[in-house]
Amino acid sequence: xxxxxxxxxxxxxxxxxxxxxxxxxxxxxxxxxxxxxxxxxxxxxxxxxxxxxxxxxxxxxxxxxxxxxxxxxxxxxxxxxxxxxxxxxxxxxxxxxxxxxxxxxxxxxxxxxxxxxxxxxxxxxxxxxxxxxxxxxxxxxxxxxxxxxxxxxxxxxxxxxxxxxxxxxxxxxxxxxxxxxxxxxxxxxxxxxxxxxxxxxxxxxxxxxxxxxxxxxxxxxxxxxxxxxxxxxxxxxxxxxxxxxxxxxxxxxxxxxxxxxxxxxxxxxxxxxxxxxxxxxxxxxxxxxxxxxxxxxxxxxxxxxxxxxxxxxxxxxxxxxxxxxxxxxxxxxxxxxxxxxxxxxxxxxxxxxxxxxxxxxxxxxxxxxxxxxxxxxxxxxxxxxxxxxxxxxxxxxxxxxxxxxxxxxxxxxxxxxxxxxxxxxxxxxxxxxxxxxxxxxxxx
Amino acid sequence: xxxxxxxxxxxxxxxxxxxxxxxxxxxxxxxxxxxxxxxxxxxxxxxxxxxxxxxxxxxxxxxxxxxxxxxxxxxxxxxxxxxxxxxxxxxxxxxxxxxxxxxxxxxxxxxxxxxxxxxxxxxxxxxxxxxxxxxxxxxxxxxxxxxxxxxxxxxxxxxxxxxxxxxxxxxxxxxxxxxxxxxxx
Numbered sequence: 285x286x287x288x289x290x291x292x293x294x295x296x297x298x299x300x301x302x303x304x305x306x307x308x309x310x311x312x313x314x315x316x317x318x319x320x321x322x323x324x325x326x327x328x329x330x331x332x333x334x335x336x337x338x339x340x341x342x343x344x345x346x347x348x349x350x351x352x353x354x355x356x357x358x359x360x361x362x363x364x365x366x367x368x369x370x371x372x373x374x375x376x377x378x379x380x381x382x383x384x385x386x387x388x389x390x391x392x393x394x395x396x397x398x399x400x401x402x403x404x405x406x407x408x409x410x411x412x413x414x415x416x417x418x419x420x421x422x423x424x425x426x427x428x429x430x431x432x433x434x435x436x437x438x439x440x441x442x443x444x445x446x447x448x449x450x451x452x453x454x455x456x457x458x459x460x461x462x463x464x465x466x467x468x469x470x471x472x473x474x475x476x477x478x479x480x481x482x483x484x485x486x487x488x489x490x491x492x493x494x495x496x497x498x499x500x501x502x503x504x505x506x507x508x509x510x511x512x513x514x515x516x517x518x519x520x521x522x523x524x525x526x527x528x529x530x531x532x533x534x535x536x537x538x539x540x541x542x543x544x545x546x547x548x549x550x551x552x553x554x555x556x557x558x559x560x561x562x563x564x565x566x567x568x569x570x571x572x573x574x575x576x577x578x579x580x581x582x583x584x585x586x587x588x589x590x591x592x593x594x595x596x597x598x599x600x601x602x603x604x605x606x607x608x609x610x611x612x613x614x615x616x617x618x619x620x621x622x623x624x625x626x627x628x629x630x631x632x633x634x635x636x637x638x639x640x641x642x643x644x645x646x647x648x649x650x651x652x653x654x655x656x657x658x659x660x661x662x663x664x665x666x667x668x669x670x671x672x673x674x675x676x677x678x679x680x681x682x683x684x685x686x687x688x689x690x691x692x693x694x695x696x697x698x699x700x701x702x703x704x705x706x707x708x709x710x711x712x713x714x715x716x717x718x719x720x721x722x723x724x725x726x727x728x
Numbered sequence: 729x730x731x732x733x734x735x736x737x738x739x740x741x742x743x744x745x746x747x748x749x750x751x752x753x754x755x756x757x758x759x760x761x762x763x764x765x766x767x768x769x770x771x772x773x774x775x776x777x778x779x780x781x782x783x784x785x786x787x788x789x790x791x792x793x794x795x796x797x798x799x800x801x802x803x804x805x806x807x808x809x810x811x812x813x814x815x816x817x818x819x820x821x822x823x824x825x826x827x828x829x830x831x832x833x834x835x836x837x838x839x840x841x842x843x844x845x846x847x848x849x850x851x852x853x854x855x856x857x858x859x860x861x862x863x864x865x866x867x868x869x870x871x872x873x874x875x876x877x878x879x880x881x882x883x884x885x886x887x888x889x890x891x892x893x894x895x896x897x898x899x900x901x902x903x904x905x906x907x908x909x910x911x912x913x
Contacts, residue, residue, distance in 0.1 A: 395913070418879065418913070558913075560913070583879065583913055663913075665850075665854045665878040665879050665880035665883055666848060666849060666850045666851075666854065666878050666880060666882075666883040666885065667848070667849045668846060668847065668848045668849075668883075668884070669845075669846065669847040669848075670844070670845070670846045671844070671845045671846075672843070672844050673843045673844070676845070684882070686878070686880035686882040686883050687880055688878075688879035688880055688913040690880065690881050690882070691880075691882075692880070692882045704847075707847060707849060708849065710849075711835050711849035711851060714851060715834050715835065715851045715853065718853065718911045
């Protein structure tokens with residue numbers, strides 16, 4: 285047939301070269317039977333012990349001699365039957381031994397690309413690559429690739445998605461990036477100590493556990509209740525610190541780059557024009573220091589954090605980069621609900637606010653922990669007005685704005701006539717807001 | 729394609745019980761005053777029939793079971809579902825009258841609900857999928873629903889109880905307009 289260099293078939297279409305994942309992958313899959321066994325031991329320790337004592341050394345050895353090759357075979361076969369290929373406009377992933385599955389992911393639909401390295405994968409020098417598109421499955425991630433290969437593949441996918449010609453996409457390489465912000469570990473640690481969740485869990489534990497001890501005098505009950513509570517406190521403080529350690533935000537022609545993690549590392553790339561919603565969250569205890577957390581919604585992506593903690597001015601400048609042409613409306617630009625609204629939502633009605641600029645729909649809520657959500661008009665999928673009977677008697681209504689990332693931003697408790705106007709004005713703005721939005725292929 | 733509206737379909741002008749029915753604002757660039765369409769009466773008939781069947785059975789059960797077991801006086805409990813039936817009879821009509829939709833130049837409006845009023849605007853360019861569905865009961869009454877899906881899961885844009893011909897016309901028109909103005913995510 286043809287030489288591998290001349291990859292053209294009769295119709296002149298370039299042939300697709302399929303590749304396999306990194307050879308270390310079978311080891312990951314081989315864990316499955318062991319994990320099942322471990323799960324059984326944890327679930328039913330007494331039964332497991334009884335079964336184990338009945339086993340003689342020979343049966344144990346025979347069992348292992350069957351189990352380990354079976355696991356190895358399963359791992360090998362699932363690796364052998366997984367292929368992926370980059371074609372002109374798609375990434376194709378073919379998996380499955382018994383149930384075949386072929387996913388064709390269109391590159392111009394990419395919402396984000398994540399390269400993640402769990403701790404063990406870092407030791408082995410491999411990485412996972414996941415394309416976030418709407419409706420993508422966990423099965424569609426490429427785990428594992430060599431770390432260098434993953435970077436090269438990401439660069440190639442981004443180049444193709446950006447609209448570079450297929451012949452040159454391979455050589456374009458990684459786009460240069462410029463660091464915008466790096467969160468110092470000390471600031472991150474202080475900010476986590478100033479959030480409520482870990483302290484709330486500790487408080488609950490310190491009250492509930494002594495009470496439980498007095499009531500039952502059973503050490504096991506206290507341990508069984510205490511472990512999840514302390515675990516939750518740890519996850520919301522130490523766990524988050526480890527995950528958000530060394531949070532670096534950089535800007536490149538391919539969009540935003542977010543890198544973070546102490547043990548497990550993640551590198552995310554969000555191409556331009558993919559951000560659907562940005563939220564500035566300001567917990568009560570952060571207010572004196574002027575810190576905010578910035579969250580974002582990207583369709584099909586599970587990551588929702590843009591910045592774990594940053595001074596407000598810096599966060600606003602980052603928002604201006606993420607959503608081009610958008611400035612965060614100043615506090616005095618927000619209009620409050622009318623006084624009648626206090627009968628609909630007592631006390632907290634003061635926390636609601638709403639503003640609209642020529643680029644974004646902005647809604648604020650919360651009194652103690654303030655959240656400000658921004659939706660660019662171009663990202664609005666539908667607009668809804670809702671008014672319940674109680675709201676009608678007080679002359680207010682809610683306007684919901686739905687975005688493609690599955691989120692909804694609500695301007696709550698607006699005066700009824702203003703809400704009716706807003707509904708139509710917002711639909712009009714979202715329709716026209718699309719005109720000067722950048723194209724899906726951002727380099728084309 | 730002619731619409732198959734029956735003559736006794738209420739027009740916007742005489743639809744009672746709908747707040748802000750008369751003064752739907754027009755946007756400057758959005759074109760003319762929206763032309764509202766109401767639902768054909770088949771939906772009301774179907775819902776009333778279902779109401780009568782289920783609450784009728786419940787009335788009968790609450791009258792007979794306590795009445796026979798504990799004495800005739802206990803059968804008076806049947807008044808509760810009966811009252812609910814009468815209330816539902818009236819409310820169903822109000823609800824049915826409140827449903828209406830308008831195809832504007834660039835978006836579809838759906839307005840519904842009396843106590844819980846809701847109005848939805850979906851620009852044609854954002855429609856990902858238009859679905860026509862019809863269950864067995866709906867089919868018996870010659871009805872079909874049109875459901876619009878956008879990329880946002882929260883978009884709740886369903887028009888129930890349409891004539892199948894009108895549902896198909898609407899689906900084809902929406903699909904056509906959606907393709908022409910497609911904007912994606």
